[in-house]
Amino acid sequence: MTDSKIKQAIDCTRRSITQDGYGVSPSRADEFHKYISRIAGEELSIDHHHHRVTQHTIIQSVKEIIFELAARLDDDSNINLRNEFESLKNEMCKEMLGSGLTRYTIAFPLNIIGMGEPGDTFHTPDGDVTKISRHEWEKNYEDPARENESLERFLYRESPNELGPDKFNNNKFTFWEVEYFARDPEYAIYAAQSIIQLFISKLNFVHYRRSRAPTQPSGNSPYYQRWSPLRQPFIYIVLDDQNHIRYQIGDFEYRRRPLRAHEDMSEYENWLDELPDLNAVNHDGDDNTQIDNDLINALLAYQDGLTRSSPQQSFFSFWRGLENLTHVERGQPRQQVSKRAIGLFKLEATDHYVPWHQQEKLDELYDKRNDIAHDGPHTRIRESHKIITKRILDVLLQFHFEHYTEFNKEEMRTLLKICCNSMEDCMSQIDENLRENQLIKYLSFREVVNKSETLFSD
Known part of the structure; x- marks a missing residue:
């Protein structure tokens, strides 16, 4: 029963010593999370794909409800937990789902050089992918994000792409952005990653579909070389409509070499236009x-x-x-x-x-x-x-x-x-199907005739 889970979740909380309100007892954190997840699954009919909100945000909202219930129960031990929970849940859903979507702009570097000019756009069913200039990247995204010490440390010490000293100025990358509307930044990043991954997959397909073998490695390269270097970005920088900025690290495990694309953007546009529009982010389950x-x-x-x-x-x-x-x-x-x-x-x-x-x-x-x-x-x-x-x-x-x-x-x-099948089998199957179709047509015709020339009357 969910009511018992609510009470058990409350039992895992305690009043905070250092600040107002309630928190989770450290020794019962895992137990608390288990109850919260069950409550969210059983009590909230929120489809996080349809509403463009992450399960993490939903879980956090349920936590706040439990902390508030713990405080109210501390003030009055006779309150009706079910009624109080329903009231707080309805307020939370109204606040979360009643407001409009927030526009997020997700910018990222791709290790592809050439392929058009800043402002050039690839259209996808889920959102447009637009090339931006290096200046736009630095001014609007990279420089503000570098104020975060952990990002600065990542770029200087942890990334294998030598981005720290030259601030991406090594002619291995071009810069792109995609806009997406969501209810939290984490879902916007999730959606953008899906859009970008499918976009890159299509780019690689049109670039390599006639390629008969990988490029042979140079003398100093390892024997096995990737067919294509173009892969998901190793960093995403997210800007919301209030100019709040955050970042997320992607796949950064290996040093990227650039993919040299054709300079003529129209070639890629024509090639990609030949491919069907596919929804990378399937919100309602029936888009694809x-x-x-x-x-x-x-x-x-x-x-x-x-x-x-x-x-x-x-x-x-x-x-x-x-x-x-x-x-x-x-x-x-x-x-x-x-x-x-x-x-x-x-x-x-x-x-x-x-x-x-x-x-x-x-x-x-x-x-x-x-x-x-x-x-x-x-x-x-x-x-x-x-x-x-x-x-x-x-x-x-x-x-x-x-x-x-x-x-x-x-x-x-x-x-x-x-x-x-062999060609002989195919021709035999075609002959059989033709004969079968002839028989079906004959029987259908006789059925029509029989209905119009019935020998028996009621």
Whole structure:
């Protein structure tokens, strides 16, 4: 019962010695959090995606309700906890959900150089991604954020990208921003990360979809090199409509080299316009179709495969993309993933040169996937395994994009099943389907005739 959880949560509090109000007893902090989470789940019907608010903000609001109840119970031990809780809960929901959304601007550096001028914008269903100048970045975001000592320490001591001494002035980065409306900054950052991740995945796809192999490393580079250096930003700086600024550290584990893009922005705009609009942030649960979600997951897997350094990790990420786009039914053998993917690859990639050392790896893909799943890092994956899997995923993605408005998921699944068969089997199946359609039409026609020329009357 929730009422007992409310009382148990109150029992975990104590009056603060150093300041007014109540806090959590240190020895019961874990227990208190467990009760608060259950109360939030059982008592509050707030969909944090629909309302654009994080679960953390909801939890914090429930904590404040419990602290207020503890204070009221201390003043009057006879109060009705249920009635008091309902009153405070309604006030909290009205305050949280009754106000409008706040506009947040999230700025970030990307290790891509070239690609347009400040002010150029890429449009996405969730928000526009706009390039800004280095001056705008420094004045509006970086310099104010550096007043925080922890950020300054991160940039000088912890980041591997040598950003401290030259304040990003190393020609490895361009600067971007995206606006997003939300009820708290954490949700705005979450949404922006999803938007940016999908945006980068699409950029990498249009940049590398015809790439047959990674760039060979120089003499001083490690043997295994990432196919693409373009990855999620390592820092986000957030500005709200009251000019309050904060930052969040992203993935900063490795030194970034720049991706040199084409200077002509229109090329990327045209390439990206060829791809379907996909919602990176799904607020109401029905914005995306089943095939949309499969495409998003496949693009993110493609992105992960391009930016992994080890062949094992890269291969396995590309394989996940194949799983997303071959639409193998639950309970069906997973060998169907490679059969369907390779079947389409052989059909569609007639203009793709595939050297013999990649061709001979086609029959090994499923076994290699199983070896990695069971033996992990001990599995030997050659570069040719990684490369041919990426090239198959290129074809699968392109095929889905080209036929996005033409076929739904079930029709895509049927097409991929047919690709597994020989041409003789396909022609036989076509003949059978034609005959079946003829029989259905004949029976439908006879049904109409029989209704108009019935031999029996009522």
